[in-house]
Amino acid sequence: MAVIAAFILNAGLNFVLGLLIAWLLGPEAFGIFALAAAGAVVLNTLLFEWLRLSATRFYSGRVRLEEPWIRHGLDRAYAGVALALFAAAIVGALCALTIDPGSGGLAALATGAGLAALGTGLFDYHAALARARFDGGLYFRLVAVKNALAVILMAGTAWALPQPIWVLIAAGAAQGLAVIAMRGPLSDPAAPVLRVRLTETWRLFLAYGLPLIAANAIYGLMPFVNRAVLAGQSGFAEAGYFALAADITSRALGTIGTALDLLLFQLAVRAEEHEGRAAAETQIGRNAALVFALMLPCAAGFWAVLPALQALAVPEAYRGPFALYAGLLIPGLFCLALLNFALNPVFQIRRKTAPVIAAALAGLAANGLGLVILPGLVGPPGVAMAQTLGLSVATLALALRALTGPERVAMPWRDLAAATLGCAAMTLALWPFRGLDPAAALAICLPLGVLVYGVFAWSLDIAGLRRLLAARIGRNPSVRADRA
Template identity: 30%
Template sequence: MLRDSAIYILSRVVPSGLGFVTGIALTWLLTPEAYGIYGLGLTIVVLVAGIFFDWHGLSFMRFFQANADNPRFMPTVVQTFVLLCIASLVLVPLVLLVAAEIAGAFGAAGKDYRLLIAIALPGCWAYAWFELAARVQVAQFRPMRYFWMNLTRNLLILGFGLAAAWAWHSAYPVLAGGFVAMLAAGLLFRIPHLSLMPRRFDPEMARRLFAFGWAMALVRALGSASFAVDRFLLETLIGTDAVGFYTAAYQLAQTAIVTIGAGIGSATYSLAVRAVESGDLGAVNRQLSRNSTLLLALLLPASIGAAMVSPTLAKLLVGPDYVGPVANLTAWMALGAFFTGFRANYLDHAFQLGHKTHGLLKVTLVTTTVNIVLDIVLIPRFGVVGVAIANLISGATGMCYAAWAARAVMPMPIAWRDAAKIAIAVLAMALFLWPFYGRGALPALAAAVFGGAAVYGAALLALDAMDLRGVLKRRLARFS
């Protein structure tokens, strides 16, 4: 599990590093308002994917292990994807244009979103196709192909996006270039047994995919709506430049944390599914306990570390027009990413593995409601920082509620002894990082990053968290 997890994390971290470079470089090539339009385009993609496609990918992951040898399974999955594209083509432009008219009634009048929608909707199809092709590699336990897929995509986005920004200084060609890159990468790594022949479509399998996924569709829709409402409320109440600041801060503070969580989740979820399919409850509990410990050991120090070095990164990396607003946002957003990441990549798995996805719907509804209410209350008072505070509070609320609700579905064990050791190691790291907080010099940043990692690793080893000393002895013994 450690090897595959490491590859999956690298499959996210390395390409995400390229995405980070792309996002930060764009702050030097686009005005805050143009960057805000770029952020709104990405928001539309996340929203449409959450409503139409994310449940489909999750259903595929849940049923692949039991249907890998069924010759009609993958054609059914692919043809269902095409039907979802058609449904989104019919519904999305109408809904988003109506929403724009409503926003106009509250102060955003005069803004035309038709070009943005025309670019973002096909972009969503490209994004969703890439994610489906990537999930195929994960389900088949092919981490290296998953790595090369993500690396190819982000290299192409870096090249296309920066070239478009340099040539036109407009968000629209940047978005279009990124979406073309996604489609090209998805098509380079083909899905096996792909067929659009109607006779290969299995209605019963499609029904099973939907029966599992309908609640997940609502879950993803609510989660995506919460993500989108943040941006559109900023657009309506403050302005497009506020969306630009928030998007830049997200790239700076949350990209690495989300990447780590998703990388671990990619590796551990398929292993948990395999354990559940085996019917061995002991094996399930052992696997889930390892999953939670690994996620906590990487996600918590990443979140605390990012909160403490992100203000420095803002001073060093983003364009001059962005520095002040982004520096004020980053710590809040980094801490909020921990609660959201632990819930999404561990606690939420209880409802998927236990086929009780309606329970996850309740969790998401509570989280989204808290987030939207706090947005409405805090944005007028604190501006763009109010969104970051709302995300932190709603993320913590959602994680706590998910932990409580999961008990009725499937036990989600946590090795509390190791968790305590991890917390102590993170505290030691935070104490080391404290003197570096907010410093704008590159040597201080390097000392904070490398020194903090060294302190955390040494503390874990001293406390023997996760039997780390035993693992190292066994690994070293292989080379002796």
């Protein structure tokens, strides 16, 4: 539960921090910041994601004690990539000072993006190690320190030096400093380094992680390209409107999925360690149903309160475009959550991750086709529609691969149908209240949505939620929570 609490804290503070940075920088500067931040995400994915994914797949509490070469391989690979990126950032800084002077130049922004990617990669890797050890307390402390530093450094920098490059550097510094502060508890017991084992582990990590890196880089490339296209066609202010809507919506929809994934995938890994591959795939099917059952009402509920959220929380300069873009992005970002937390784990547990690339390429092609056609028909909102189209196509392609054929994953279709029915009932119940005064709409929609969907989830035991809750509160101790 500490892992879930830590993630909810992280998501909530990131939500507030994103709004605060947008307000302090203004639409145009925030548009530039968001474009550079999207580039940092792509860079982090290309360079470091294979290490984070390998940590979640191959590292555990048992491995920490019995196979120390796994951690040695992870640490040394990370150090090598990080040093190369830091050297590239130094070169970029020198170019910014000599060839392209000024904090707003391309070289300066590239340097800031590189340093932000470096800090993010360092933090994500060590957070993955803590989760893989099922050390919820350590994970919570790491996230809490990072968030405290992020609020102080990023908000303070945006207020004192309202330039995108300095906010990017502050973002990377906050994450890197959090890891340094927690380096003692994050370390493993001392053990001799076996050189021959290092080569074996690096090959294992690359074979497992490279396809996932390619796919995740494509999903990171989509918003980067879309924001760049929007900035080129309509200016950085329009890109800023789009970026804030995309960032807030993705955090709102990703909170539940990521919080669940922090534990659920590790449960599948542990099931494979103790009971074999068949038990792991069974757990993956249960996990996917649980993700769907909680993500779908989250997406519908976010749509229901979108007008109220815009009026109460979004800076005035962004209102209007925020609700328009967010409404168009919700279906695609819901699909992305299903990709990351329900479908990708099928291939991760099998160590056959190549199919995710084909799905990502299909999505990228659909996104590109949408960019060619839709903005000309409907204007700037066509960019958001193109992104939703691309993510929807990618999800459909991977779902067909995972759920059909001789190796298809057994899915609890009854639970998926029941979740869809409950979510439809919740949406119909909330629809009349969207036009109310914002405060009244939030006050009514949030408890009403939980009540309506909760009745369906409890009465139909959607994805085992009733059994899970009963086990947690002690009414049915025989039910194991880790099998929900």
